[in-house]
Amino acid sequence: MIKKINIAIDGPAASGKSAAAALLAKKVDYNYMDTGIMYRSFTEYCLKKQIPFDSEDLVTQALELFEMKWVNGHFLFNGQPVTDEIYSANVTKNVPKIAALPEVRKIIVKRIQDIVKTQGFIVVGRDIASVVLPDAQLKIFLTSSLHARSIRRYKQYIKEGINIKQEQVYEDMLLRDNTDKNRSTGRLIIVEDAKVLDNSDYDLQVTVAKLTSLYHNYFSH
Numbered sequence: 004m005i006k007k008i009n010i011a012i013d014g015p016a017a018s019g020k021s022a023a024a025a026l027l028a029k030k031v032d033y034n035y036m037d038t039g040i041m042y043r044s045f046t047e048y049c050l051k052k053q054i055p056f057d058s059e060d061l062v063t064q065a066l067e068l069f070e071m072k073w074v075n076g077h078f079l080f081n082g083q084p085v086t087d088e089i090y091s092a093n094v095t096k097n098v099p100k101i102a103a104l105p106e107v108r109k110i111i112v113k114r115i116q117d118i119v120k121t122q123g124f125i126v127v128g129r130d131i132a133s134v135v136l137p138d139a140q141l142k143i144f145l146t147s148s149l150h151a152r153s154i155r156r157y158k159q160y161i162k163e164g165i166n167i168k169q170e171q172v173y174e175d176m177l178l179r180d181n182t183d184k185n186r187s188t189g190r191l192i193i194v195e196d197a198k199v200l201d202n203s204d205y206d207l208q209v210t211v212a213k214l215t216s217l218y219h220n221y222f223s224h
């Protein structure tokens with residue numbers, strides 16, 4: 004049996020990392036963890052509870068009480084499974100504000116590390132290789148051009164019946180990229196030992212095939 008490793012996959016919004024990583028995890032029989040879900044679910048909770056985002060103290064207090072559990076390969080938040088609401092435009096717009104708060108990041112990073120105590124995880128996010136799992140054996144930075152990513156996201160919105168202009172999707176994504184890249188902690192960076200994969204011209208199948216090759220290459224070297 005091949006020994007298991009941990010794989011960190013970082014990349015900007017709509018780089019296709021979640022879908023591709025989930026398929027890779029299935030193929031190689033690993034746990035797949037999308038950490039964006041933690042930031043999104045907590046943001047949804049703060050919006051519902053009307054917690055002022057500009058008060059790091061109040062947000063942090065709320066996070067201390069917001070239970071995040073990993074049960075049989077899935078998250079439960081305050082005992083409830085994730086709903087589609089976390090992908091709403093309102094949550095998507097607000098999540099980078101919450102994710103930029105250093106205290107919030109500290110708590111969520113620790114929670115991820117407490118779950119990923121063994122090998123055999125594919126963890127997806129922005130700061131996985133740099134902060135959360137710096138010892139991950141395989142680090143991948145999956146990216147695509149802003150143009151390719153905004154077209155992908157636009158098509159997704161249209162398919163879901165969401166009425167939005169392509170230019171608006173581009174502008175929103177640019178803003179989210181900039182917030183994720185420029186915050187004080189856990190910013191989106193390419194670590195020195197990351198394998199960079201640009202999938203601007205690849206569909207999901209090709210992206211998964213490239214990720215699978217990176218995985219097999221790790222063991223053959």
Ligand code: C5P
Nearest residue numbers: 016038039042098099102128129130183
């Ligand atoms: O990956 P996804 O688009 O679902 O992530 C939503 C947001 O959560 C990102 O824009 C980013 O602000 C934040 N995030 C983060 N660190 C992670 C995962 C997500 O800051 N590890």
